[in-house]
Each structure stands twice: as C-alpha cells, then as structure tokens.
Amino acid sequence: MTYTEWMREDRLPHIYCVGCGNGTVINCTLSAIDTMGWKKEDTIFVSGIGCSSRAPGYIITDSLHTTHGRALAFATGIKLANPALHVVVFTGDGDLAAIGGNHFIHACRRNIDLTVICMNNMIYGMTGGQGSPTTPVGAISTTTPYGSGEAAFDLGGLASAAGANYVARWTSYHVKELTHAIRAGLESPGFSFIEALVQCPTNYGRRNKFREVMDQIEYFKSHALLVQKAERLREEGTKIPDDMFIIGELVKRNRPALGVQR
Amino acid sequence: MQGNTACAEGALAAGCRFFGGYPITPSTEVAEQMALRLPKAGGVFIQMEDEIAGIAAVIGASWTGMRAMTATSGPGFSLMMENLGFAVMTETPCVVVNIQRGGPSTGQPTLSAQGDMLQCRFGSHGDYSVIALCPASVQEMYDLTAEAFNLADRFRVPVFIMADEIIGHMRERLIIPDNVVRTERKALKKGDLPFQAPDDLVPGFPVFGKGYGVHVTGLTHDERGYPCATSPTVHEELVKRLVAKVETARDTIASCDIVNPEATKVFISYGAPARAVQQLLHDLPRNDIGHLRLRVVWPFAESLLAMFPEAETFIVPEQNLGQVAREIDRHTDRPVIPVPKLGGALHSPAELAGVLEGLR
Numbered sequence: 001m002t003y004t005e006w007m008r009e010d011r012l013p014h015i016y017c018v019g020c021g022n023g024t025v026i027n028c029t030l031s032a033i034d035t036m037g038w039k040k041e042d043t044i045f046v047s048g049i050g051c052s053s054r055a056p057g058y059i060i061t062d063s064l065h066t067t068h069g070r071a072l073a074f075a076t077g078i079k080l081a082n083p084a085l086h087v088v089v090f091t092g093d094g095d096l097a098a099i100g101g102n103h104f105i106h107a108c109r110r111n112i113d114l115t116v117i118c119m120n121n122m123i124y125g126m127t128g129g130q131g132s133p134t135t136p137v138g139a140i141s142t143t144t145p146y147g148s149g150e151a152a153f154d155l156g157g158l159a160s161a162a163g164a165n166y167v168a169r170w171t172s173y174h175v176k177e178l179t180h181a182i183r184a185g186l187e188s189p190g191f192s193f194i195e196a197l198v199q200c201p202t203n204y205g206r207r208n209k210f211r212e213v214m215d216q217i218e219y220f221k222s223h224a225l226l227v228q229k230a231e232r233l234r235e236e237g238t239k240i241p242d243d244m245f246i247i248g249e250l251v252k253r254n255r256p257a258l259g260v261q262r
Numbered sequence: 263m264q265g266n267t268a269c270a271e272g273a274l275a276a277g278c279r280f281f282g283g284y285p286i287t288p289s290t291e292v293a294e295q296m297a298l299r300l301p302k303a304g305g306v307f308i309q310m311e312d313e314i315a316g317i318a319a320v321i322g323a324s325w326t327g328m329r330a331m332t333a334t335s336g337p338g339f340s341l342m343m344e345n346l347g348f349a350v351m352t353e354t355p356c357v358v359v360n361i362q363r364g365g366p367s368t369g370q371p372t373l374s375a376q377g378d379m380l381q382c383r384f385g386s387h388g389d390y391s392v393i394a395l396c397p398a399s400v401q402e403m404y405d406l407t408a409e410a411f412n413l414a415d416r417f418r419v420p421v422f423i424m425a426d427e428i429i430g431h432m433r434e435r436l437i438i439p440d441n442v443v444r445t446e447r448k449a450l451k452k453g454d455l456p457f458q459a460p461d462d463l464v465p466g467f468p469v470f471g472k473g474y475g476v477h478v479t480g481l482t483h484d485e486r487g488y489p490c491a492t493s494p495t496v497h498e499e500l501v502k503r504l505v506a507k508v509e510t511a512r513d514t515i516a517s518c519d520i521v522n523p524e525a526t527k528v529f530i531s532y533g534a535p536a537r538a539v540q541q542l543l544h545d546l547p548r549n550d551i552g553h554l555r556l557r558v559v560w561p562f563a564e565s566l567l568a569m570f571p572e573a574e575t576f577i578v579p580e581q582n583l584g585q586v587a588r589e590i591d592r593h594t595d596r597p598v599i600p601v602p603k604l605g606g607a608l609h610s611p612a613e614l615a616g617v618l619e620g621l622r
Contacts, residue, residue, distance in 0.1 A: 008477070011488060041473035046322075057477050057489060062470040064325060065479035065489075066318065067348050073315035077322025077330070078470065080306045081280050085326070085471050106311040 003030035006040065008060045015054055019205075019213035021172035021198025025119050026055050028175060028196075029088070032182035036086075043086045046075040048100060051126045051200075052092035052119035069100030072107040075114050076259075083113070083261040086186070093120040093134040097153045101133070108162030111190040113259040117182060118155060118193070121200035129203030140207040155195050160251045165190030167251040171197040171220035174247065181249065190257030197245070263436040265403040265429045266333075269359055270295035272407035273331050275442045278357070279305035280330035282319030284312055284338060287371040288427040289361035292333035313338035317345045321354045325478065327447070327469035329411050333359035335427075336369060339378055340385075346420050347386030348480045350504060353457070353465065355414035355447060357407070359423040361430035362581075364606055373606025374427035376533055376581040382422050383560050389501050391508040393515060394422040394560035396532035400434035406557060408442040413515065415447040417508055418464050424559065426581060428534035428608060450474060455485040457500075463507035508561050516563035518556050525552025526574040527618060530590060532556040535579040535609050542611040551618065559586060564593035575599060577617055579609045 007030070016022050033043065043061045047053035049068035056063035066074045071089050079087045096104050096118050107114065123141055124130040131141040131148050134155065138147040156169045166188040168181035178196055185192030199205055199216035210216035225233075225240065227248035233240055263271070270292050273281075281296035293309070300307040306323070310316040316332045323330040334342065339360050349356055364370030365377050378385075382394050393413050395406040407423055414421040450456060450466035456476040459465050468474035481489040482497045490496045508515075521543060527550055529539045536555045543553055552570055567576070567590070576598045578587035584600030591598040601617055603609050 008475075040475065041471060044470055057479065060475050062325075062468075062475060063477050064322065064352075064470075065477065065481065066321075067344055067480060070314060070318045070345065073310060073318035074322040076308065076310070076315070077280070077282055077319030077324075078326055079322075080308055080319070081323035081328045081330070082326040082471055102311050103315055106315070 003027065003034045006030045006033065006059055006061070008058050011058050014058055016051065017202045019199065019201040020051070021121065021200070022052055022055065022119050024172040024175060025117060025178070025196045025198060026058065028179040029117055029182050030059070032179050032186060033088070035183060036186055038086055042084065043088065044078055045088050045090065046071050046078065047090045048095040050092040050095045050124070051121070052090050053095060055090040069095055069098070070103060071095065072100060072103040072114070072116065076107060076110070076112055079112060079114060079259040083259050087114050089114055089116040091116060091118050093118065093122060093155070094124045094132045097133040097155055104158070105162045108159050108164040108191050108193070111163050111165055111255050111257040113189055113191070113257050115182070115185045115192045116194070118195045119198045120155065120195050121198045121204055122152070123200050123204040125200045125203045129207065156193070156246070156250045159193040163191070163255060164193045164251060165253055165255055165257060166192035168249045169195040169197070169247050171224060171247065172199060173217045173220040174224070184249070184252070188252070189260045190255060263400055263433065264291060265397070265400045265425065265432050266291035266361065267295045268400045268403040268436050269333070269407045269423065269425070269430070270299065271438070272404035273357065273411070274299055274303060275404070275438070276329065276408040276411040277444060278329040278331050278411060279303065280320065280323035280328045281305070281307045281332065282310050282323065282330070283316040283332040283334065284310055286313070286335045286338045288363055288430055289333045289335045289359060291430070292359055292361070313341040314345060317342040317349070317356070317358065320356050321345060321349050324354050324356050325470045329415070331357040331359065333361065335361050335363045336365040336378060337367070339381065343386045347388060347390070349420045350386065350390040350392065351480045352478050353418035353504070355418050356420050357410045357414055357423065358420055359407070359425065362424065362426045364604070370606050372427065374534055374581055374608070375604070375606065376426055376585070379424060379559060379582060379585040382424055389505060391505045391561055392419050392422060393417065393508060393558065394424045395557060396424050396559050397429055397557070398533055398536040398555065399429065400432060400436050402557065403429060404436055404438070412443070412445040416445055416464070417511070418467065419508060424533070426533045427606070456487045457483060458485040459503055459507070463503050463510070512561035512563045513565055515558055515561060516566060517558045518554055518566055520554055520569050522549055522552040523569055524549060524572050525570060526550050526572050527621060528552040528554060528570045528573045528576050529614070530554045530556065530576050530578045532559050532586065533581070535581060535603070538579065538609040538611055538614055542614045545611055546615060562589050562593070567594050575621060577601060577614070579603065579614060
C-alpha cells in the first residue's frame with residue numbers, strides 16, 4: 001500500500017488554502033501509518049473543530065468529527081470501549097490548548113493509548129485569524145491587532161508535565177523527522193503527542209511579515225533548535241535566543257498506560 | 263433498593279457496558295454502582311474530567327457498538343448540551359440519566375425538582391426531538407432504564423431518564439426480572455449509504471471497526487455522511503428527518519397508566535408528583551377524579567388526552583413552574599391547571615385535594 005490508498009478521494013478538492021501546512025502533516029501521518037501495516041478497518045481518526053480537524057474527512061477509514069475541543073474525550077470512549085482499534089486524533093492549537101485544554105491535560109495524565117497530532121499554526125485559521133493560546137507574543141491577529149500580549153503555551157512541555165509517554169515537536173519543514181516522530185508515536189503504548197508547527201499563509205503569515213509561504217517555512221528551518229543542542233547550550237550556560245523554539249523528541253518513557261490492549 | 267442503584271442495575275441488565283461520567287449530587291450513586299459492577303461484568307467505567315467529557319466518551323463508546331450511559335444532574339446536564347446535540351445530529355444511541363435537583367445554577371443540590379424537562383427537550387441549539395422517560399418508583403428506575411437502551415438503539419437518539427431526587431434516593435422493593443427484552447441496533451445494510459434513511463427514517467448503524475469506512479460529523483451531512491453545510495435542501499431534509507423519526511412514532515413510544523377514564527377532573531403527572539396523586543386517589547376513591555401518569559413525556563403523545571373523553575379540567579402537579587403543563591395546554595381546549603411546587607418538597611395529597619375543592 002501507499003499512503004494515497006488511505007485517502008478518501010471522492011471528497012477532493014479539500015478546503016485547505018494554497019500553501020497551507022496541514023496537507024504536509026496529513027501526508028506525513030498517512031505515510032507513517034502506512035508503514036505500520038495496520039488495516040484500514042482497525043484504524044479510527046477523531047478530530048474536533050478547526051482546519052486541522054477536517055483532516056479525518058479526507059481519510060477512508062471510520063472517522064468521528066466531533067465538537068470543538070472535545071476530540072480527546074470522544075477518542076477516550078472509543079479506545080476504552082474497543083482497545084483493539086488504533087485511534088489517531090488530529091487537532092489544532094485552538095481546539096487542543098484553548099477550549100480543549102482540560103481534556104488534553106487529563107488524557108496525558110491517564111496516558112491513554114492514543115496518538116495525537118496537533119497542527120499548530122498559532123492562529124484560529126478557520127474563523128479568520130484570531131489569536132490562539134500559541135500565538136507568539138507580539139504577533140498580529142484579528143483579535144490582537146496591536147500584537148499579542150499573552151505568553152504562548154508550550155504544548156510539548158505541557159504534555160510532558162502532564163504525563164504523556166511520547167512527546168515530539170517538529171515543523172512542516174522537517175518532513176522526514178515529523179514522519180519518523182509520528183511513527184514512533186504510533187508505536188508507543190500510552191499517550192503520544194506530536195506537535196507540528198505549520199504555516200498558515202492566509203491568516204498568520206500575511207499579517208506577520210511572512211509574505212510568501214516559503215518565508216515561514218524558512219523561519220521554521222532557521223529558528224528551530226534541536227533539543228539535544230538546546231541542552232548542550234544550557235549546560236554551557238549559553239543563552240538561547242527568545243525567538244528560537246525547541247524541536248525533536250522531547251519525551252520517551254514507559255509509564256503505565258490506559259487502554260492498551262492486553 | 264435505592265432508585266439510583268436500581269437505575270444502574272437496569273442498565274447492566276440491558277447490556278450497558280460503558281459508563282462515562284462525573285460525580286454530581288444527587289445522581290452519584292448511579293456512577294458508584296456502575297464503578298462497582300462494570301469491571302466485573304467485562305465493561306468499562308471511566309470517571310471523566312467533567313460532564314462534557316463524560317457524554318463525549320459515551321458517544322465515542324457507542325460508535326464501537328457498545329450500549330453506553332452517563333448520569334448527572336442540573337449543572338452537569340447543562341454542560342452536556344452541546345454534545346447531546348452532536349449525538350442527535352450524528353444519530354448516536356446513548357442513555358443519559360438526569361436525577362433532577364433544584365435550579366437554576368447550583369440551586370438545591372440535595373433536593374428534588376423537575377426543572378429540566380424543557381431543557382431536555384430543547385436545551386441544545388437547533389431543532390430536534392428526543393425521548394424522555396420519567397420513572398415514578400424504584401421498580402421503574404430499573405425497568406425504564408433498561409427500556410431506554412432499546413429506544414436509543416431503535417431510534418438512534420439520546421434517550422433521557424428524567425428522574426428526580428425523590429425517586430433517585432427513595433428505597434423500595436425491587437423485583438428483578440429473569441431477563442429484560444432487548445431490541446438490537448439495526449445494522450447498516452451492505453450497499454446502503456450510511457445516512458440513507460429507510461421507511462422508518464432510521465438508518466442502519468455502521469459500527470466502527472467493521473470496515474464500513476464511515477465519516478461521522480456534526481456538520482450538516484448528506485446520505486454518505488459527507489459534510490454538506492451550505493445546501494439549504496440537504497439541511498432542511500436532514501433536520502426534518504431527525505425530528506420526524508421520533509415524532510411520527512410518538513404514539514408507539516408512549517407509555518402511561520390511566521385511572522378512571524370516565525373522570526371529569528384529570529390529574530396528569532410524571533415522576534415523584536405521581537405518588538402524591540396516587541395517594542390522593544387512594545384516600546379519595548371517586549369516579550370523577552382521573553389520573554394520566556406519563557412514563558414517557560417526550561415525545562409528547564397528545565392522543566393520550568383523548569383517553570379521557572369526559573375531561574373538563576386537566577390538573578398538572580409538577581416540581582417546576584408548569585413546564586409540561588404548557589405542553590399539555592397547547593394540545594387541548596379544556597382548562598389546564600398547573601400546580602407548581604418549588605423548593606424540593608413533594609406535593610401533599612391534601613394540597614391536591616385543595617385544588618379539587620377550588621374547582622367547585
């Protein structure tokens with residue numbers, strides 16, 4: 001099989017804007033799943049509301065497109081009721097970290113056997129570009145017209161602190177690494193959280209000095225700091241610039257997990 | 263046995279094997295009994311982080327083909343409203359127990375009320391129809407909860423056990439039947455589209471994990487289940503079908519007790535106030551006083567009113583300010599007298615006799 005065999009082709013064309021990073025993440029996810037040897041009928045995609053959450057509608061398996069922020073709670077019900085199913089959740093920064101923040105914390109705490117892929121575009125894309133919990137300080141959105149004054153959430157750090165077994169962060173630039181991380185997440189028992197920073201040229205990029213799609217992808221490349229290098233810099237006492245962000249495998253452990261098929 | 267415990271036992275007897283919920287007075291004993299019993303029955307109990315997550319987990323579990331339930335009270339019921347609309351739109355069978363307490367807001371956590379009857383019917387946004395059963399005894403907490411799963415599976419809607427604190431916490435003798443009748447969820451036929459409705463307006467259910475490859479969304483969808491949120495026709499047809507599948511069956515869903523059909527003064531009751539009416543009829547055995555006791559309040563079967571052809575007045579004692587009386591009033595030209603009671607105490611038979619006196 002190839003990943004294209006997982007696509008629901010009669011649903012095309014999709015809703016994503018030209019230059020959107022979400023397609024890259026869907027591509028990486030299906031490529032990773034394709035290497036797992038899973039059957040389509042044993043694989044379920046779940047999502048909430050937002051651009052990211054439309055992804056399951058383009059995939060051929062059973063899928064549940066739920067209410068805003070609640071995907072993890074629905075997915076918990078599916079996984080506990082039938083642990084033989086592989087349950088993968090697509091979500092976004094608004095869906096997961098704002099309205100769904102409590103479910104995120106508790107799903108990590110339970111360490112329930114789900115793989116959760118967050119397309120973090122740092123903005124509410126579908127509703128037209130409002131600020132989200134991951135909008136960087138100073139960034140312009142329709143609800144932060146003078147620049148965001150709130151600190152952004154570190155989603156990977158949150159997942160790690162709350163107890164997830166596997167946590168990684170990559171970007172739409174790091175296609176191979178992201179695919180490997182999703183594969184590692186799918187293989188790990190317990191809660192796997194993969195954050196993928198993605199460009200939103202329509203609602204983030206054009207308001208924040210990324211005139212071309214590639215400008216933001218170039219930014220992801222130049223401002224990403226591999227976790228191992230960041231640790232080395234910290235040990236040396238070198239200050240990490242504020243505009244750099246950490247990528248890589250942030251957590252890999254084997255805490256007792258819920259919903260793992262015995 | 264206590265009403266709440268009987269409710270859990272009825273669910274188990276009906277084959278419920280998933281409970282997701284959040285503790286809230288006065289419903290908590292339902293969750294506690296499920297927590298005790300489900301793991302040993304091969305089922306799943308999970309205490310979620312809030313009621314929103316509780317009903318979400320129940321809906322998720324239902325898509326794996328499991329009979330699934332949650333239990334709550336006022337504040338938790340309010341939190342569930344959005345996801346209940348999702349269950350309606352996606353036609354997900356599930357059972358929601360509401361042991362009603364005094365509201366609005368935190369209100370009277372330990373005292374009885376029936377203030378959520380209209381919220382149950384209309385509380386989520388958009389037009390829809392659901393089924394609500396109202397037990398008036400511990401026996402009915404068992405029997406109606408078991409039957410709720412059949413109705414949920416048959417009509418693919420959320421079915422509510424709209425009980426109250428009095429019935430939930432009352433202790434009575436319970437006769438446990440050897441087995442309960444079980445109507446299975448109709449499976450999706452090969453070749454049918456997942457949301458294509460046959461004559462009974464209820465599509466077959468495509469269980470997750472069986473190769474149907476169904477996309478389920480809360481967005482307005484076509485018969486394939488695909489989002490189609492901008493077509494006026496698709497939306498109108500879908501919503502009208504969701505309402506019609508329940509409303510056209512309201513006479514077959516209806517369940518009630520009728521006392522003295524020749525009566526001129528007819529009490530209509532459900533839940534705890536039914537007990538006061540029953541006591542009144544026991545104390546005052548007169549042929550001119552009748553009683554229509556509803557076991558099913560929603561969908562409201564107005565044909566039941568015609569069972570009392572001589573009725574001159576309908577008297578409706580409720581633990582709210584007249585929520586179901588308002589529904590009855592729009593189906594009859596006879597006077598409807600609400601007997602509202604707030605605060606948690608039950609109507610006394612003397613109070614109801616006083617209403618009869620006032621009619622003279």
